[in-house]
Amino acid sequence: MTNAKITINPKYLKAAMICASTEGTRYYLNGVHFIITRNWVRLVSTDGHRAFYFKDELEVTTRSAFPDNKLDLIVDLKDLKKALTGIKVNSGDIEINFEKEHAIINGVQCQYIDATYPDTTRIIPQIDSQPECYQKLDGKPFEIQLDPIYVGDFGKMAKLLGISPAKVFIKKFGLSPAIVNFGSEYNCFALVMPKRTLDEMGSGIAFHTMQSIASTVVNKPQLREAS
Numbered sequence: 001m002t003n004a005k006i007t008i009n010p011k012y013l014k015a016a017m018i019c020a021s022t023e024g025t026r027y028y029l030n031g032v033h034f035i036i037t038r039n040w041v042r043l044v045s046t047d048g049h050r051a052f053y054f055k056d057e058l059e060v061t062t063r064s065a066f067p068d069n070k071l072d073l074i075v076d077l078k079d080l081k082k083a084l085t086g087i088k089v090n091s092g093d094i095e096i097n098f099e100k101e102h103a104i105i106n107g108v109q110c111q112y113i114d115a116t117y118p119d120t121t122r123i124i125p126q127i128d129s130q131p132e133c134y135q136k137l138d139g140k141p142f143e144i145q146l147d148p149i150y151v152g153d154f155g156k157m158a159k160l161l162g163i164s165p166a167k168v169f170i171k172k173f174g175l176s177p178a179i180v181n182f183g184s185e186y187n188c189f190a191l192v193m194p195k196r197t198l199d200e201m202g203s204g205i206a207f208h209t210m211q212s213i214a215s216t217v218v219n220k221p222q223l224r225e226a227s
Helices: 010-019 024-029 077-084 148-160 209-214
Strands: 002-008 031-036 041-046 050-056 060-062 071-076 094-099 102-105 108-111 134-137 140-145 168-173 176-182 185-192 195-197 204-206
Touching: 002 010, 010 031, 010 041, 010 050, 010 077, 010 148, 010 185, 031 077, 050 148, 071 077, 071 108, 077 102, 077 108, 148 168, 148 176, 148 185
Parallel strands: none
Antiparallel strands: 002 060, 002 094, 031 041, 031 071, 041 050, 050 185, 094 102, 102 108, 134 140, 168 176, 176 185, 195 204
């Protein structure tokens, strides 16, 4: 029995999957987090080092009794990949049916992960935060560095979103997560943790603000069913 149905462009799902974790020890990050209300849908994914956020007013169809005014679910990454195989990002919107035990996408049953997703919104820099590209280490200034692998992934995400990688803009905020904007795609953005350079060879270690938040799991919720 369907609790809710949404219509969404698969490009946002495919972009979100890039930031989802594949580490088995943090199974609660092995998927895409959906929050669905009567008026909007939010997607979040993270591996503890970078995160993807999408929020927009989408067509949402629900049963008359919408539980707690929202659905809060984590859809398994492996099932999402299977469901989206062969679907082109420019092929138009797809429907997702959220049922009690699983979601149905492109005819594929996508299981829910029985866990509480961490609140990654806490680490988003505030609107009045000042950009900062340099910090001091042992009294000496050093430039905030980003992992080039992650930067390359943002280029891949931009292509999925239909944006030229040249239009990806990254704003650094010191040791806080940097914000990644995707050109004209104003309904989504990404975060990435900085890496500080420790020597002239460029070796570094990642800061773990996001890691600590992503490692926090509280009570596992019961999957909600509309009555």
